[in-house]
Amino acid sequence: MTDAPQDKWTSKLGIILAVAGSAVGLGNFLRFPVQAVRNGGGAFMIPYLVALVLLGIPLMWIEWTVGRYGGAFGHSTAPGMFHRLWRNRYIKYFGLIGIFGPIVIFIFYTYVESWTLAYAFFSLSGKYAGAADQKAMAGFLKSYQGLDPAGPFRGLGTAYIFFLLTFAANCWIVFRGISKGIEWLCKWAMPALLVIAVALAVRVLSLGAPVNPAWTPLGGLGYMWNPDFEALKNPDVWLAAAGQIFFTLSVGIGVILTYASYLSRRDDVALSGLTAAGTNELAEVVLGGTIIIPAAFVFFGQPEMEAIAKGASFDLGFVTMPLIFTRVPAGAVFGCLWFLLLFLAGMTSSISLAQPAVAFLTDELGITKRKAAIVFVVICFVLCQPTIFFLGHGVLDELDFWGGTFCLVLFATIETILFGWFFGIDKAWSELHYGADIRIPRFYRYTIKYVTPLFLLAVLGTWLYQKGIDKILMKDIAAADRPYVLGARLMLVLLLVGLAVALKIAWNRRRDVWDRTEAEP
Amino acid sequence: MNTGGWLMMIASWTVILALNAFCFYRLLTERPAGQVTHDDAPPPPCDA
Numbered sequence: 001m002t003d004a005p006q007d008k009w010t011s012k013l014g015i016i017l018a019v020a021g022s023a024v025g026l027g028n029f030l031r032f033p034v035q036a037v038r039n040g041g042g043a044f045m046i047p048y049l050v051a052l053v054l055l056g057i058p059l060m061w062i063e064w065t066v067g068r069y070g071g072a073f074g075h076s077t078a079p080g081m082f083h084r085l086w087r088n089r090y091i092k093y094f095g096l097i098g099i100f101g102p103i104v105i106f107i108f109y110t111y112v113e114s115w116t117l118a119y120a121f122f123s124l125s126g127k128y129a130g131a132a133d134q135k136a137m138a139g140f141l142k143s144y145q146g147l148d149p150a151g152p153f154r155g156l157g158t159a160y161i162f163f164l165l166t167f168a169a170n171c172w173i174v175f176r177g178i179s180k181g182i183e184w185l186c187k188w189a190m191p192a193l194l195v196i197a198v199a200l201a202v203r204v205l206s207l208g209a210p211v212n213p214a215w216t217p218l219g220g221l222g223y224m225w226n227p228d229f230e231a232l233k234n235p236d237v238w239l240a241a242a243g244q245i246f247f248t249l250s251v252g253i254g255v256i257l258t259y260a261s262y263l264s265r266r267d268d269v270a271l272s273g274l275t276a277a278g279t280n281e282l283a284e285v286v287l288g289g290t291i292i293i294p295a296a297f298v299f300f301g302q303p304e305m306e307a308i309a310k311g312a313s314f315d316l317g318f319v320t321m322p323l324i325f326t327r328v329p330a331g332a333v334f335g336c337l338w339f340l341l342l343f344l345a346g347m348t349s350s351i352s353l354a355q356p357a358v359a360f361l362t363d364e365l366g367i368t369k370r371k372a373a374i375v376f377v378v379i380c381f382v383l384c385q386p387t388i389f390f391l392g393h394g395v396l397d398e399l400d401f402w403g404g405t406f407c408l409v410l411f412a413t414i415e416t417i418l419f420g421w422f423f424g425i426d427k428a429w430s431e432l433h434y435g436a437d438i439r440i441p442r443f444y445r446y447t448i449k450y451v452t453p454l455f456l457l458a459v460l461g462t463w464l465y466q467k468g469i470d471k472i473l474m475k476d477i478a479a480a481d482r483p484y485v486l487g488a489r490l491m492l493v494l495l496l497v498g499l500a501v502a503l504k505i506a507w508n509r510r511r512d513v514w515d516r517t518e519a520e521p
Numbered sequence: 522m523n524t525g526g527w528l529m530m531i532a533s534w535t536v537i538l539a540l541n542a543f544c545f546y547r548l549l550t551e552r553p554a555g556q557v558t559h560d561d562a563p564p565p566p567c568d569a
Contacts, residue, residue, distance in 0.1 A: 012548065042529025049536060222522030225530040275544035281537045437547055 007178035007369075008262050014183040016272050019259055020279035021186040021348030023250040024193065026112070028284040029342065030317045032244060033293045037224055037309045039240045040231030045285075047232065047241035052281065055242055058444060058452045059251040059412060060277045062419045064269035065432045067260025074513050076261040076359035078254050079503055082415070083514055086422035092507065096499050097411040098254025099356045104403025104492065105253070106353040107383040108396045113346035114166035116339045118144065118159065119322065123335030127152070128322050134308075137319045147392045156388065163388060167381065169347065174354045175373045178262055182351055189344045190279075196341045197287040203334055204295045210327070215301045220294030223305060239462070242455065247405075248284055249277055252412030255352045258359045270436035283345075291338075296320050299327060317342065354380075364506035383495070386488060393484035394477055401471070402492055409463070413456040420449040 009015040036044045070081030078098030082091045122128050130152075131137040143151020144159055153159070173181040209216045231237045250256065260269065296316065297305050308320055325335030354376055361372035386395050419428050429445055470476060477485050507514060522530075 016548070042526050042533075045529055045533045049533070218522055221530065222526045226523050226526035227529050271544060271547055274540075275548055278537065278540040278544045282541050285537050286534055 008264070009183060010179050011183075012267070012272060014179070014187060015259060015263065016275050016279070017186040017190045018182050018348075018352065019250075019256055019272075019276035020283075021190050022255050022259070022352035023248060023276065023280040023349075024190070024283045025248075025250075025345050025349040026116075026317070026342055027248055028280070028288045028345065029197075029292060030314065032248065032284045032288045033224060033291075034309055034316060035240055035244050036289065037293060039237045040228040041223070042225040042227035043229045043231050044237065044241060047238045048245060051238075051242040051245040052277070054447055054451050055455055056245040056249045056251070057274060057277055058448045059246075059416065060249060060256070060273040061270065061432055061440070061444070062416060062428075062448065062452075063251055063256035064260045064273040065428065066415060066419060067257040068263045068265070068267065068269050069431055070257065071261030071263060072265050073516060074363065076258050076363045077356050078257055078411070078415070079360075079506075080364065080514060081257055081261075082418060085415075085418040091418070092503060093500060094414050096496065096503060097407050097414070098257060099360050100492075100496055100499055101403050101407035101411060102253055102255055102353040102356050103380065103383075103495065104399050104407070106350060107380055108387045108399045108403075109346065109350050109353065110167055110170055110380075111163055111384060111387050111396070113343065113350055114159070114163040115144070115318065116342040116346055117166050118162040119318065120336045120339035120343060121162075123322070123325060123332050123339060126332060129326050129332075131323065131326070134319055134323060137323045138315065140322075141318050145391055146389075160388065163384070166347075167384070170350050170354065171373070171377045173347075173351045174358060174376065175370070177369060178355075182355070185351065186348055189348050193341060193344045193348070194283065194287070196337050196344070197283065197291070200334065200337055200341065201287055201290040203328075204291050204298075207295070207298045207328065209298065211299055212301055215298050217294040217298055219302075220297030221290070223297050223302065224289060224293040239459070242459070246408070246412070249280055250349070250352070252408035252410075252415075253353070254356045254411065258355045259352070261359070266435040268435050268437040270432060270440055271438045274438070292316055292321065295324050299324050360502070360506075364510060365502060366509065383491065386484075386491065390484045390487075393481045395484055395488045398485050398488045399492070402489075406463075409456060409460055413453065413460055416448070416453045416456060420453060425449045 009018075036042075036048075066081050066085065070076070070078075070084055073080065073084055075081050075084065077095070079092040079095035082095035085091075119128075128137065128140050131140045139148055139151050142148040143153045146153070146156035146159060149155070173185055175181070176184070204220075205217045207217050246252065263269070293305075293309075296308055300308065300320075308316060321338055322335060325331035325338065328334060357376050358369070358372045361367045361375055362369050365372075367375065387399065423431075425445060425448065428448065432440065474482055474485055
């Protein structure tokens with residue numbers, strides 16, 4: 001038995017919106033349209049939907065099922081769940097990735113999220129209205145980030161104030177817990193986010209052609225959707241589609257495991273997992289694909305759009321879009337709505353990232369919820385500082401790579417193999433259908449056992465072969481930045497060691513619970 | 522936007538909107554009391 005009663009979801013819709021909120025993030029509105037444009041336009045949707053069916057939805061079901069199964073044994077995080085799937089003395093340590101990854105993402109994501117809040121404020125106050133072109137707007141962003149002292153901001157003061165506000169908002173939700181915090185926020189933030197996105201999409205589609213008669217919103221949609229089927233012969237396009245599906249659904253992080261652990265034993269996971277995936281796709285393909293590219297096309301046309309799309313998708317959100325809002329009627333309001341949309345998308349994702357660590361401290365180490373939240377907040381606040389002060393030295397990119405990319409693929413690979421092979425596909429299939437509101441097509445049995453793990457192994461192997469060694473040896477990093485990147489890596493190692501020690505203590509403390517064989521009803 | 526673009530956009534939107542319609546219809550339609558769910562068999566009560 002657990003030492004303290006677990007927090008529970010109060011409704012099925014609540015957890016679905018929370019999981020969808022975790023999945024709907026900045027990437028839905030910034031990364032997806034750029035990926036589509038770069039990889040064959042409308043033709044990109046063929047590998048994208050194939051990857052959704054063969055990779056995204058199976059992974060969603062695996063995580064929901066493992067989470068509910070582990071929760072029945074009193075585990076809310078991956079170490080205990082992995083131990084349940086395979087009784088091996090070391091496997092629980094691999095489960096630590098499901099706590100480590102979310103912490104690492106949290107410590108840089110909240111800072112990026114704070115930029116969206118700041119820009120929402122700047123939109124209304126007209127702070128960036130003086131920036132006349134892409135270069136000036138990029139300079140504004142650099143100045144805000146403390147990277148250009150000659151710009152409108154003197155130092156990091158403004159950025160730090162918005163970071164503190166964003167961090168405090170996240171902490172407040174974390175302190176309130178699952179039902180009164182996360183579920184409450186997602187129940188109003190997700191519908192609000194969808195309404196704002198629809199309002200922005202309608203505004204973009206009604207822009208007309210204010211700059212050039214040939215530069216219309218429909219032309220922008222064409223730029224995004226006109227298919228180039230030749231691109232499908234390129235394996236990189238298929239890999240990019242799979243990567244987009246993988247990262248957009250928030251699988252492989254460990255958050256869904258924790259969320260699903262708060263379900264009751266007979267709660268459905270099959271329909272719920274599918275609904276969460278579907279909601280994310282609605283936000284990404286239907287709404288994400290209708291805002292940023294058509295808007296940029298209307299004001300910059302095809303030639304400049306090519307250059308914009310080749311650049312960082314981040315610049316599209318923080319440089320190109322604000323510039324557009326300075327040129328449309330009521331641009332201050334729509335600019336504010338755009339950044340509010342990104343802020344809500346970021347907020348519903350960042351609060352989810354806190355849950356695995358807080359749940360681990362509460363359930364496995366027996367710390368009260370309040371103390372666990374305080375420990376998490378203090379540690380993360382300290383770890384956030386290098387990202388803010390050494391942004392220009394590649395610290396954020398380094399954390400993003402290890403926490404937001406590598407750990408996700410590694411964790412998903414391990415859990416998929418454990419679920420399909422060590423737990424066993426027969427037990428896995430029964431567990432997935434226990435209490436299910438829908439029957440899952442039988443071909444998913446083979447997909448979960450063979451296709452999904454093989455695909456993930458191929459992605460990991462390809463990365464190690466193509467880029468792994470160079471990345472580990474920092475060959476792509478300027479010599480002046482290497483001490484900062486090394487420092488970031490040291491910070492990550494210390495965090496991982498700290499978590500391993502905490503896990504060892506938890507294991508010794510609750511050995512009886514970890515070895516209990518009967519699930520709770 | 523050319524014909525291919527329209528086709529790809531409408532097809533993609535249709536797939537995703539249909540998926541959402543199916544999911545939310547099933548989700549918001551309460552399972553009648555006593556109705557059997559799609560269990561193949563009882564779940565493994567233990568992992569031993």
